[in-house]
Amino acid sequence: MFAERTKQHGVLQSGAVPPLSVGRPTAGDGGALWRLAVDTGVLDVNSSYAYLLWVRDFAAASAVARAGGEVVGFVTGYARPDAPGTLFVWQVAVAERHRGRGVARAMLDDLVGRGTTFVETTVTATNEASIRLFTALARDHGVRHTCEPLFTEDLFPDSHEAEELHRLGPWPGSPRTRTPGET
Ligand SMILES: CC(C)(COP(=O)(O)OP(=O)(O)OC[C@H]1O[C@@H](n2cnc3c(N)ncnc32)[C@H](O)[C@@H]1OP(=O)(O)O)[C@@H](O)C(=O)NCCC(=O)NCCS
Secondary structure, three states: OOOOOEEOOOEEOOOOOOEEEEEOHHHHHHHHHHHHHHHHHOOOOOHHHHHHHHHHHHHOEEEEEEEEEEEEEEEEEOOOOOOEEEEEEEEEEEEEHHHHOOOOHHHHHHHHHHHOOOOEEEOOOHHHHHHHHHHHHHHOOOOOOEEEEEEOOOHHHOOOOEEEEEEEEEOOOOOOOOOOOOO
């Protein structure tokens, strides 16, 4: 059972654990993101350099959660260059001891609260936690949620499950942005 949670002024509070703050990553956070990704044991871990670069160049489309100054969760994302208004969420990770209390959700809420029209992510069909996370985000924000094949297994040069595209939106109040090929 998840602890009761409330979010006020960017701070996630729970009776059982210290408060968490959620916001943009800063330049020194790259190493902590890499460590969290490694510790999940399930994410495709990128080079440490990639995370250092990410928090430098894509902080506006990424989020971290901190407890007592320590980074305990992150979302990396970027604004799709060919689809302005679409936030692509690349990786989400929460330290094991902080899971199940709305940390991932608080980071995604923070990101969409910065203003976006659509959210996209890819998920493997077996990643139930991730599917539930994005299903809950769409449900609670009252936006449409679609899923279709994107990267099929044969596109990967190594052994990799197919990645399905989840698309959420449009977000109310955001100017609807047309994507290339959209009618
Ligand atoms: C997936 C992950 C980020 C979830 O973080 P979290 O902080 O525990 O998630 P939250 O507490 O914010 O939960 C948000 C929603 O997802 C659901 N959820 C979270 N973890 C779940 C799990 N293991 N199984 C089923 N549902 C789960 C919650 O029930 C909640 O939905 P609800 O509002 O309908 O109850 C975390 O488990 C993790 O880091 N996993 C390893 C890395 C990974 O798989 N990342 C996702 C792919 S990029």
